[in-house]
Amino acid sequence: MPQAPPAKKGRRRVKTGCQTCKKRRVKCDEGRPACQRCVSTGRVCDGYGIWGGGGNAYGSSDKVPFVSSSSLVRRNQMQPLRNIVVMSQTRAIAGQPASLGFEYFRRYTTTKLPGLFESGFWDCLVLQASEQEPAVLHAVTALGAAHKNEERISLTEYNEAIRHLRHSLKRSDKEALRVCLITCMLFVCIELLRGGFKAGHAHLTNGLRILREIQQREGVTSDGDIILRSKAVSVEDTLVEVFSRLNVQVALFGQVSSYLLFVGDSAESPRTYDIPQTFSSLLEARKYMDALINGSHILGEQASQLILSGQCIPEKLYEDQGRLEAALMRWLRALDSSHEKLINRADYRTKFAIPMLLLYHTMTRIMAATALRGTDEMIYDHYLPxxxxxxxxxxxxxxxxxxxxxxxxxxxxxxxxxxxxxxxxxxxxxxxxxxxxxxxxxxxxxxxxxxxxxxxxxxxxxxxxxxxxxxxxxxxxxxxxxxxxxxxxxxxxxxxxxxxxxxxxxxxxxxxxxxxxxxxxxxxxxxxxxxxxxxxxxxxxxxxxxxxxxxxxxxxxxxxxxxxxxxxx
Structure with missing residues (x-):
């Protein structure tokens, strides 16, 4: 009796390793910054998604690297964020009801949520992370479903994201913290869409606390301030940007913020709102404006607490007020000097973004001028124009x-x-x-x-x-x-x-x-x-x-x- 030919063994799917080895379905040695298997065969190592790596001596990828903030201290620990989306995890939900939420997020939510200003988080990071981390994928799908008013799908995916996040947090490395922060911001958005304002604020507060601790540990800041880099060079910088934007918004509506925000590069950067003479982009102008809004709000909160406790306002706060008002004047001059350059390179949002920045400048100028008013509410009548x-x-x-x-x-x-x-x-x-x-x-x-x-x-x-x-x-x-x-x-x-x-x-x-x-x-x-x-x-x-x-x-x-x-x- 003839024997049946032995069944072919399926090739085991590679779950870890660089993107190039995954595509080739070969075992990767997971070397950093590029795996030796790619380097030894003359291939370009595409790295490890949002966790960095990639490149080799024979060629370079055309993707844009962002150097990890830790590399400012240790140059040999580069972990770039690569501008690439590798469709892998999302195939798992293709054809399922959950895919409606993901597709809606990819097509609509990512273009609407950032508003008028570009955002490395929404434009790049979050989709990259969704291809590598189950917690982020399910959180993205939950947010897209919530945005589309698909409540059942949103709730199911939200619970899945929490389950995967708990598993991810069993690791205590930097990658786990990144996953936590990305997912945390997505949770904030889901809660705000659903009307869960208290839960959303709690997620925001926790995310800011973690970011401050990361910056302190890496020497980016030495005190309670949060540093917002004028140009993002790492995943953490991108996360600081998106969290700080929302924190400024929440603070304006009466929620006390305990984090002073400054634009700089390290703990040694001066806390003097050092406005450049011109802005290289609208995003840079926006970052400095966020810092000025945040500073004006916190100055007012500090004075208010002193007045409520019956204390006098110290001279230092008047000095801080003077610095804020001078910085607001320099900001306006810088925007005016940059206007022609920004318009010439503008995309369609710039037509609205520049007037929006000027609107916020007007508001912040009043805030700074009246921050030390004490009990005098009549002072606002002087600012009716x-x-x-x-x-x-x-x-x-x-x-x-x-x-x-x-x-x-x-x-x-x-x-x-x-x-x-x-x-x-x-x-x-x-x-x-x-x-x-x-x-x-x-x-x-x-x-x-x-x-x-x-x-x-x-x-x-x-x-x-x-x-x-x-x-x-x-x-x-x-x-x-x-x-x-x-x-x-x-x-x-x-x-x-x-x-x-x-x-x-x-x-x-x-x-x-x-x-x-x-x-x-x-x-x-x-x-x-x-x-x-x-x-x-x-x-x-x-x-x-x-x-x-x-x-x-x-x-x-x-x-x-x-x-x-x-x-x-």
Missing amino acids: DFSLLIKQSADLWDLMRTAMKKALGLRGSSRPDINFTIDMGFIPPLYYALAKCRQPNLRRMILELLKEVPHREGAWDGFTVINMGDLLIEIEEEGMYEGIEIKPSCYLPDPSVAEVLPIIPASQRFNNVNVALPDFESGKATLFGRRYRGNNQWESKIVHFDSAFRRLNPLSWECIQNSCVGMC
Whole structure:
């Protein structure tokens, strides 16, 4: 009886090693920075994904390397982040319901979430990591599903991401920390999309703490500050960038930030907001602006804590204020000097990004100038022309963006784009700040009108929620002062003869501090915490609940408006 030929043994799939050996399905010796198996055969080693490596003596890859921050201390430990996506893990979910979430993330979420400014995290790092790490892949899929309103898929993938992350954290090496931080930022975004604001803030705080500890361990910073490099050279730099952006946004809405942010290269970098004479890119201008916003906010928080405890403001804080105001002037000069260069090399987002930066400069200038006001809320009346400029800048920018969006979507007449979401800052923080601090009734009502026009969510903040807060704040502070008086919303201050007729809100009715706590998930009330100064170091606190107005999303990708914006800059 003839015997059947022996069955062929399948080749065992290679799960570890460099990308080149995986493609060839051969055993890799996992040498660093390039494996010897590739080098000895004259091949280019494609490295180990986001964990670095690659290259050889016979040729060089055309991928862009980013040197690990640790290499600044030890040059022989280079771990570049390579600009490549190798389709491997994602094949495992192809054809499954979960693939809907991943594809939506890849096509739409990654273009919408970063907002107006480029982001190494969203543009490159997160997709690379999803090809190498199961925790990141499932977190990405959960975020895409949440963005698409596929709740069941999102919840299932979220749980899978947590399960794989726990397994990854059994290792205590640098790679495990990177996976933890990438996944942590994705969790923040998922929670904000779902309305889990407390959980999102907790993830953000934990991520910042880990990043600060990494920078301290590697000698990038020697104290509690976080260093944001003007040009990212490592995975950690990219992570600092995305976490610091969100931290600045959260801080602007009354959440205390304990991390001072500076742009520099090492622990020896001066903490003096050393603004360059010109900016090489809009991203560099944005990083310095983030540091100035963060510094102005923390300066105000430091002064507020001293005043609440009955202490005097020390001279050092006045010196810090002077440095901030001088840096803001240098920043504006640098942007003006760089304007032509930035426009000439601009992509379609630049048409909106430069006005957005100028809007934030106006807000931060007011913040820095009033940070040491103590109990004097009347000081903001001196900055009414600046508030008027802020509102006008917001209105002009929104008209510009609305025109582009309508053209891209084919909307006509008074139709408005659908609600969309970004994790980055946009209109809402400056308008929220002006709503809380500008007491001129025409300007204040114009802010509400603008917020009604902007169908937008930025991080945890929804335009309608801020409108509800503004209505409540106006009701409490004005207490019917303008009943019977016709007040028209306007970007401009009224004629002096008209302004004299309008009563001024007295100091006793003005809140010195306003914080808002959002509820977890879509139902429930938001809470406004306000504090008024009553003299003799006495304060009156007020807590009021109001509708959070959390809304579902129909996201609009920035890619939708690219064609209508090309050539307009």
